[in-house]
Amino acid sequence: MDIKGITALVTGGGSGLGAATSRHLAALGAKVGVLDFNAEGAAAVAEEIGGIALYVNVSDEDQVEAAFEKFADWAGSMPRVAVNCAGVGTAARVVNRDGKLAIDAFRRTIEVNLIGSYIVLSNAVRGMAALDPLGADGERGVVINTSSVAYQDGQLGQAAYAASKGGIASLSLPVARETARSGIRVMAIAPGLFATAMAAGLPEEVQRGIEANIPFPPRFGDAEDYALLVEQIIRNKMLNGSVIRLDGAVRLPPR
Numbered sequence: 001m002d003i004k005g006i007t008a009l010v011t012g013g014g015s016g017l018g019a020a021t022s023r024h025l026a027a028l029g030a031k032v033g034v035l036d037f038n039a040e041g042a043a044a045v046a047e048e049i050g051g052i053a054l055y056v057n058v059s060d061e062d063q064v065e066a067a068f069e070k071f072a073d074w075a076g077s078m079p080r081v082a083v084n085c086a087g088v089g090t091a092a093r094v095v096n097r098d099g100k101l102a103i104d105a106f107r108r109t110i111e112v113n114l115i116g117s118y119i120v121l122s123n124a125v126r127g128m129a130a131l132d133p134l135g136a137d138g139e140r141g142v143v144i145n146t147s148s149v150a151y152q153d154g155q156l157g158q159a160a161y162a163a164s165k166g167g168i169a170s171l172s173l174p175v176a177r178e179t180a181r182s183g184i185r186v187m188a189i190a191p192g193l194f195a196t197a198m199a200a201g202l203p204e205e206v207q208r209g210i211e212a213n214i215p216f217p218p219r220f221g222d223a224e225d226y227a228l229l230v231e232q233i234i235r236n237k238m239l240n241g242s243v244i245r246l247d248g249a250v251r252l253p254p255r
């Protein structure tokens with residue numbers, strides 16, 4: 001799909017991978033909705049790129065539905081591209097050293113990362129299905145979700161995070177199969193460690209432990225590297241129903 005002039009909505013667009021993606025797509029000529037519950041971050045990015053800021057909690061169905069309507073009023077159509085970057089990192093043992101359980105943390109993580117992505121994806125594919133098809137293949141849109149390499153090699157303490165990202169990875173294929181007749185693709189990107197606020201929140205020894213295990217390039221990813229893959233997924237119609245690891249060949253160590 002050509003990016004110039006298309007409508008795109010990016011969740012978590014106020015920071016990190018989502019902010020870089022919002023900037024990148026806007027620079028390529030897209031009309032971008034910057035959706036985030038961090039009002040300050042979303043407003044700053046939207047202002048910089050001439051987009052619209054949407055202050056929304058992705059786990060709230062009503063707020064997300066209203067944000068899609070608001071976006072369509074502003075952009076003149078529902079988004080052709082939806083990129084799900086909103087997410088939270090959590091670290092908790094299943095049973096901590098005092099014998100306490102981490103069920104609340106597990107529930108909250110699934111609620112934002114998995115259910116939030118699913119709510120946005122649901123609104124996105126419904127809106128895209130009503131758009132005119134483009135080009136000879138009749139493509140209508142593409143949804144790109146953000147998993148994590150933790151979906152395959154989750155570290156100690158990442159049960160909730162890895163499970164949320166595994167859910168995201170697993171839904172690419174069944175949803176792509178469902179939306180194929182509407183010409184809508186569904187993909188997931190599984191990043192390794194990227195230099196954003198989320199990665200900076202990890203304990204220093206965990207950051208260094210992961211960094212030491214990145215074969216090449218031996219550094220954290222830049223958010224722009226993620227945005228470049230988003231661009232390629234939008235442009236390349238054969239990418240559908242799968243998950244791409246974007247990780248410099250890292251395999252996370254056990255802890």
Ligand SMILES: NC(=O)c1ccc[n+]([C@@H]2O[C@H](COP(=O)([O-])OP(=O)(O)OC[C@H]3O[C@@H](n4cnc5c(N)ncnc54)[C@H](O)[C@@H]3O)[C@@H](O)[C@H]2O)c1
Pocket residue numbers: 011012013014015016017018035036037038041056057058059084085086087088089112116146147148149190191192193194195196197198199
């Ligand atoms: N940075 C990494 O190393 C890395 C690695 C693998 C996967 N990821 C995933 O990439 C995505 C983006 O992360 P990032 O590194 O850019 O982090 P970040 O903290 O810089 O950005 C995440 C954004 O999501 C927003 N957000 C969180 N919960 C929300 C909610 N309920 N509703 C709306 N907005 C919400 C935050 O306000 C923030 O602006 C996340 O899903 C994360 O799990 C990041």
